[in-house]
Amino acid sequence: GAGVSQSPSNKVTEKGKDVELRCDPISGHTALYWYRQSLGQGLEFLIYFQGNSAPDKSGLPSDRFSAERTGGSVSTLTIQRTQQEDSAVYLCASSLTGVATDTQYFGPGTRLTVL
Amino acid sequence: DQQVKQNSPSLSVQEGRISILNCDYTNSMFDYFLWYKKYPAEGPTFLISISSIKDKNEDGRFTVFLNKSAKHLSLHIVPSQPGDSAVYFCAATFFGNEKLTFGTGTRLTIIP
Numbered sequence: 447g448a449g450v451s452q453s454p455s456n457k458v459t460e461k462g463k464d465v466e467l468r469c470d471p472i473s474g475h476t477a478l479y480w481y482r483q484s485l486g487q488g489l490e491f492l493i494y495f496q497g498n499s500a501p502d503k504s505g506l507p508s509d510r511f512s513a514e515r516t517g518g519s520v521s522t523l524t525i526q527r528t529q530q531e532d533s534a535v536y537l538c539a540s541s542l543t544g545v546a547t548d549t550q551y552f553g554p555g556t557r558l559t560v561l
Numbered sequence: 562d563q564q565v566k567q568n569s570p571s572l573s574v575q576e577g578r579i580s581i582l583n584c585d586y587t588n589s590m591f592d593y594f595l596w597y598k599k600y601p602a603e604g605p606t607f608l609i610s611i612s613s614i615k616d617k618n619e620d621g622r623f624t625v626f627l628n629k630s631a632k633h634l635s636l637h638i639v640p641s642q643p644g645d646s647a648v649y650f651c652a653a654t655f656f657g658n659e660k661l662t663f664g665t666g667t668r669l670t671i672i673p
Contacts, residue, residue, distance in 0.1 A: 479659075481661075488563075488565070488664050488666060489661070491660040494660055496659065502660070539604070545659065546655065546658060546659055547593055547610070547656075549607045550661065551604075551606075553604050
């Protein structure tokens with residue numbers, strides 16, 4: 447079946463603009479995660495959605511970052527007033543149940559460049 | 562505060578030999594550990610995992626060893642193949658905590 451897909455694959459924007467990144471998880475997966483990888487860094491957790499529960503937003507670096515998941519499926523990560531330090535690869539992952547031992551399947555990522 | 566550390570940014574190994582990738586962690590709460598493999602322009606893919614109740618888990622050419630007292634784990638690949646050339650990430654979590662904490666990755670290059 448289809449894996450996790452993300453769009454766009456690349457996004458170049460100017461400092462101060464807003465951007466939206468999209469993630470389509472694997473069908474039937476109840477858990478969805480956003481991570482980002484800055485240059486030379488590991489993957490950094492941003493936010494986690496599980497079913498209808500309130501999302502775990504503990505990894506969001508500032509209030510310029512927000513995410514939503516509509517209908518328990520597609521998710522959008524929004525970054526307002528982008529800064530150069532937001533430049534990174536943003537990765538989405540989904541898992542079947544969301545428990546710690548459940549395999550997370552990653553999309554190919556969106557490379558964001560803020561000029 | 563880097564809770565999961567991969568101190569070797571890169572490693573080169575001759576084809577057919579053993580590749581050993583290392584990972585250290587600081588958070589004593591971690592009790593489940595994973596290795597992911599990443600090719601360029603692709604997302605990471607799950608490779609192998611180990612629970613803290615074990616000290617070894619094997620899957621084909623891949624074996625993960627866990628030393629809880631040293632807070633250290635390693636991934637052994639034997640024999641190494643050219644298709645193993647990728648970036649390898651170590652990750653950790655604990656039961657009840659759904660998010661993964663990743664290391665910075667080790668780029669493995671297999672020399673034919």
